[in-house]
Amino acid sequence: MSRRTLSLAVAALVAVGLSGCTSNEPTKDSSSGSGKLAVSSTTDKCELSTKEAPAGNLVFNVTNKGTKVTEFYLLGEDGLRIVGEVENIAPGLSRDLVVRAPAGKYFTACKPGMVGKGIRSDFTVTKSDANLEPTGDDKVLADNASTQYGSYVKDQTEQLLTQTTTFVGLYKSGKDDEARKLYADARMHWERVEPVAESFGDLDPKMDLREADLEPGQKWTGWHRIEKDLWPPKSGYTKLTPTERTTIADQLLKDTKTLYTRTRTAKYPTDKISNGSKELMDEVATGKVTGEEEKWSHTDLWDFQANVDGARIGFEGVRPIVKKKNAALDSSIATKFTALQKLLDKHKKGTGFKLYNELTPAEIKELSTGVNALSEPLSKLTAAVTL
Structure with missing residues (x-):
């Protein structure tokens, strides 16, 4: 889940070197069957060494050449399903995302500042004769x-x-003390x-999005919406009405049932x-x-x-x-x-x-x-x- 702020933990992550992949094709490691791709993330660009690779183990070596902490995602064809992600790439650092990807259509996305939908591009995984299933x-x-x-x-x-x-039953009934005890x-x-x-x-966006990560016009639902209502700020906040509470609580339970x-x-x-x-x-x-x-x-x-x-x-x-x-x-x-x-x-x-x-x-x-x-x-x- 995207976060706005670079934490103390990020600064000490160990950098790994850029893979050096400069051609229009991913390099191939014959010993592992892995396709290796270089990704360059800047403030306004997300450049890949290739936008097509054969099915199998793919290694995206993501280097942050920008000024903001960034993330990199491989998304499914619907643009929603996360196939793999690597977060917390500070400026000047590199991290690898290793995924096993079958043939199909995908999207890649860099997220400078770790917010929004990111800088997206089409990515294709072609059919391959490689059999990478364990035996x-x-x-x-x-x-x-x-x-x-x-x-x-x-x-x-x-x-x-x-x-x-x-x-949600406690919350809807106004039993705030009991709801607070169960929350964590x-x-x-x-x-x-x-x-x-x-x-x-x-x-995940419907169930666990924080207020700081809301995009303009995005509806805020889920755990943290209820959290703020149970532990309201001392000033400048209007508690939800019983009807609003019911709507938010019912949505959280509905989404939880879907996950289940x-x-x-x-x-x-x-x-x-x-x-x-x-x-x-x-x-x-x-x-x-x-x-x-x-x-x-x-x-x-x-x-x-x-x-x-x-x-x-x-x-x-x-x-x-x-x-x-x-x-x-x-x-x-x-x-x-x-x-x-x-x-x-x-x-x-x-x-x-x-x-x-x-x-x-x-x-x-x-x-x-x-x-x-x-x-x-x-x-x-x-x-x-x-x-």
Whole structure:
């Protein structure tokens, strides 16, 4: 999900070199079957070394040559479904997006400033004879990862639906104190699987958009619209009427039911799982560790924990593959997950956490450093799993 502000975490992300792809065709790595494409993002341009590539593993090496932090997306033909994304690319830095893309029509998009629809271009993936599906023991490991992650998503969306149903009932009934108590716990189920919701394209903006990210004329719905009404500003705010509350609450529940239904049959190949883990840590860096996500309730650390949970579950699902292909990377990621969790545990309070505005600048910096340390090796996870 796009964020306006570059967080403390971004500054320490490790840059990777530009792939050097300058021809009109993606280079081919014969050992991995991967097509490598260079992307140059500036303030007003999003230039790719090619707008066509053969089906298979694609590596978009995105370099930010502009002055604003940027993002890069590969979108489905409808322009909504997110096939893959890489966020938080600070000026002068590069990051890779690794995806397994079948033949079809797509869009690419750079988002300077991480707002709006981005600078979009058509992108085509042509048919290919390459067979990149795992075989033998690798197929068993990949199938196990997909099955386990699918079960996890189904469980989380089931719990999300149950708690959201209770939450909107309390909110519509004017039981604000009870609704406030449930808010953070209910949202944890959403935050654990948010990349899945983002992959559908239409649900995330309706369910989780922050006020700061609204585009002109865009209707604001979802969790954060209700959050502001439950924790209203001290001045300049008019609380929603009972009718307005019902409309917003019913829409959130409707969208939650849609998410629940879609995840009953969704499939999760290994690149989706590993990219999801990376995206969840990007969410931590751009919202939770900066206090921007829960502006009114200050329950950012609940979200932080949920994102770490989801990223860890994704990693553990593909971990047998990573151990086999890159034992050093596996050890690095596992160690840094443990270290980050220890830092987060320091801020537990009862059954939850401290509010974000109770943290000191030094404590925030410490968490940011832990996020940076994990984000760097985690950014290499998809390449280790798929290439």
